[in-house]
Amino acid sequence: MIAIDKTTSIKSALIWVIMLICSLTLCLAMVVSATQDVKLQRKKLVAQLEGYVSIIAFNAKSSILQDDADIEDNRLNSFNAVDMLHNIHIYKKLTPGDELSFFASYNRDGVGPYPVQFERVQQLLKPYISANYIELTKAITHDKEVLGYVYLRASQEELSAYIQTRILLDIIIALVALGSAFFISVRLQQRFTSPIDTLLNVVQKVAKEKNYQVRAPIAPIKEYNMLSRAFNTMLDRIEQQISKLQQAEQENRQLTLSLEQKIEQRTEALKASNQELLNTLSTLHQYQNQIVETEKMASLGQMVAGVAHEVNTPIGLGVTASTLLQDKLADIQKAFDEKKLTSSQLAKFLSESKENLGIIYRNMERAASLISSFKRVAVDQSNENRRQFNMLQLINEVLLSLRPNLKKTQHQVLINCPAELELDSKPGPINQILINLIMNSLIHAFEHIEQGEITIDVSVSDNHCQLVYRDNGAGVPETIKKRIFDPFVTTKRGEGGSGLGLHLVYNLVTQALNGKIVLDSTLGQGVRFQIDFPVIVIKN
Template sequence: MTSLADKPTKSRLLVVDDQAINIQILFSIFGPDYDVFMATSGEQALQVCAERKPDIVLLDVMMPGMDGHEVCRRLKAHPDTRDIAIIFVTAQNDPAEESRGLELGAVDFISKPVNASVVRARVGAQLLLRHTLEQVKHLNNTLELRVEQRTRELQSALQDLRDSQVQLAVSEAKATLNMLVASVAHELSTPIGNGLMASGALGEQARSLQQHVDAGTLKRSDLSAFLAMLVDGSSLIEQNLQRANVLIGNFRQVAADQASEQRRTFDLRAAVAEIVHTLSPSLKRFPHTVRQDIPEGMVLTSQPGTLGQVLINLINNAYLHAFEGRSDGLVVLSAAQKGERVVLTVEDNGAGIAPEVFGKMFEPFFSTKIGQGGTGLGMSIVQSLVTNTLGGEVRVHSTPGVGTRVEIELPVTLPTAS
């Protein structure tokens, strides 16, 4: 964080007092380090604030004509001056007067006669807080701009996707491409939804922080907590937007009959943890649990992005279908290596799959939740990605009233395309 000493210009300080001796004392304290302006009446103080926009005002309470309370009220009522920090400097030691000043928007009270060290420390603390809040606002605005920019990019990419669908619909692969477009839209809903939820949470916290600032009740712990949430939230938004970009890139490659997603070597435990972390904003809305039992040191050379799509579909399927009417749902992710093959298991303790539904689960657009959040594409996408892209197999075991276990068997090393 930038310190006050790093600022390119001096902070501006306005001293308002009808007694010249008090102005002289405060000028002698702050003159060497600040640009100090002076006013001897409330009216003059309002004029200086309008013209010079000081960073902080040291304001006497008892003045002839317009007193300090009225000056404070008027400054806080005007949009151009409401953010100026006001510290009352008064000979009164009345808690009721201090309470009234804080209600009007003042940030602190200093008693006369002033102690140079105390007044310098309090002014410095308020200026540091003001500078920190400006940085937070700038960071928040930058984050909003990044989200808006990436949203425009996604909207443009989605429009390209729709245009591609129209152009390719006249070919023999019309039905396949229509299903592909629906699949991509289905996949995009999760990262975009997670990004929007994280952005909304940040906005809510920012508004809460602003209320504390306006009320003069902001604590350093509140600011630290907000900064920590801002870092975590921006990371979640970035991860989900990147995942959406990968999905759109995959569609473009498939539509143009290009090579599929790049393969790389990765740790299965770390990859699964990242996928579950990315899903966490949407999963927190439900009282269920995802437990990860992936052993350490299990390394694959495959396509982690595609594997992520498979796991996202399976976890979402469990939350949508398995746990209806329950609050103790559990999804367990585990894995075991058998020679040159790895079996990744997604198991839930939910309602299980009815026999009449079991034989249709891989059919495109078949769902028991059509119109209630289901598209009928989840398991169809899983089977297609596992068998066609990852070179593996899908096996499903289910017992009604007990739960469902989905086994994804994959090669440790995905063969390169010929």
């Protein structure tokens, strides 16, 4: 129910609406008109100044050719009649070279000289408009040869005065228009609200005196007249209903006595039902909050998986490569300082530096790409970053980025992939999947094995790529084999393992690549991941 002190009067609303429409229309019209007028006046002022500077450049040509600065000073003094021109400089070009020298000038009385603008000559070939001044230059040419430049600095005081006058005139017009609108709105308000006041008095009289024989008068407005007739018809029906109600009232009294007892019984039953419903609703709210928190934690776990596991790998590789490069640089610096640096050492250093810098660049670029793509994966399961690529080259790039990790071990990686296999798919997720699987083998599978073997088999059939990844490591225990792709499942709980690596691999295969992944493993006999996802085979 709306509070009385918060209701709106039709009288005030009508006036406010009319005044608001008029005000907005006037303001918009004045702003647009004033803006266009100011732009036009400023354009005319710039055109006038360009005419002045062209005349000055034409006249100054002969003075520069005759090297007579006095004549040019006398000519420039003739511009004393133009109030907006404050400073005029003529610069002469020295030969040979492009240096400029001061030739002649004009400074308006009361303004004083202005510093030379040798450095801004080229910039001011296009007029520069500041808050109070307009500056421009023009080249003085003779037979297509630049003899010098004319610099002109003019005031915008006349334009500012014009703008102020224009604004004052617009305000006066707006006030007159708003006054007229207010007068018209008051007249309209009186015409439209007078019938409502009459009808309101009739309604109040009927409500206060319970006199249903009163009728609303005819209104001069068609819609209000229809409302009056409808109100009178309602009063007629009320009179008829009152007589019927008086007859039914006696019958209701008798029924009331019998219903009171039933109502008391139903009331007690309703109280018990309401209490049960409240308890059920409270339980539902608790379950709902638990579900929301579970969803939040699931999203947070997936985000932590992407950032902590994916970004850390390329950044760590970049740091490793940069550290190795720093060590090699220290060796070269030492050999150079001791004057023992040979060409073979330098060539080897350059080759290794190029390789390490490539590793740093690719991994930093991959880290940036992973962060940007990770946000898209969280919003949309499909990754639109498709392109054509060579599958064998992609695998080799992954192994190259992981070389610092592989060089520390005696493990071997065998690749069985056609060299000419060109695919149209999403190389980013494939790259991440291979890195995670290889790092998972290095950290978990080969923890107690000195010389392990990783095999990557790639084949294509019916526009589907089958990627089989195998290692001869420790394998997966039966206790976690069925839950291996669930988040936080790890055999190194408390030793730094997060249990999110294979969960991320599963999400990349099923969501980003729209494929499927199957694990086959026996404890002590390694693992076999079979990944199948749709691709477009590029036929050369």
